[in-house]
Amino acid sequence: MGGRLMANHGWNRFEVDGIAVEDAPMPGWWRRLFVMLLILCPFYFLYFHAGAPGRTEVERYERISFELTKQRFAEIGELQPDAATLIEYSAKPNWLKVGKMVFKTHCVSCHGRNGEGGVGPNLTDDAYKHVRSIEDIARVIAEGANNNAMPAWKDKLMPNEIVLVAAYVASLRGTNAAGGKAAEGSVPPPWSAPEPQAPSP
Structure with missing residues (x-):
């Protein structure tokens, strides 16, 4: 029993006990892509996770939501x-x-x-x-x-x-949500606003 390694147009061909197995080398573009990803990963991390705020999706959503809320609040002062x-x-x-x-x-x-x-x-x-x-x-x-x-x-x-x-x-007062926790504290008077004062004569 034995085996031998033969070169065949850049492929490695193994033959063991009369059984031939060809092992294709990894394509060059795969290796280049892997190297490029290794180079780009640190920059990606620094830009999105360690850089200026507002770059992640969550931060962008929060910023947009904040701006829309401010615009709505401008309607009411x-x-x-x-x-x-x-x-x-x-x-x-x-x-x-x-x-x-x-x-x-x-x-x-x-x-x-x-x-x-x-x-x-x-x-x-x-x-x-x-x-x-x-x-x-x-x-x-x-x-x-x-x-x-x-x-x-x-x-x-x-x-x-x-x-x-x-x-x-x-x-929410008095809506008594299902599964509500037992009441705590005391019951204040119904919500009311102060009566407007009559103008001075």
Whole structure:
């Protein structure tokens, strides 16, 4: 038994016990492509993962979303987190969608997809732990509560986002989402805005 190696037009031909096997060498363009990829990979990594921000798909999406949100906010100016504004926007479906989007992005991990509660309290019953009036919803979102168990969002969200997500949370009151966490805290009065003062005579 034995074998021998023969050259045949650039191919390696093996013959063992009368059985011939031809081993074609790797095409040259494969080797060149491999070398090119080895050269390009570090540049790809540096450009998309270690370079300036805004180059990944996620970052581009976030930038576009941010710009579109700013354009929409230009329609309404800067909202104030007062009772009248929160009650007004809690009844505007188009703007509630914006508040809901903020909620779905940042709040579901603690308060549940529909506000039913989880780590954080249920937002769909009538009881609240740190809220006595509708304005307190915006305050708690902005400033946080309970030794940062509820984190402060004032440095992460735009002021209008805080107002609109607060309006959305206010709109959840009494919806009693399925599977809701047991009520915590006390029941504040129904949401209301201060009565407008009569003009001085």
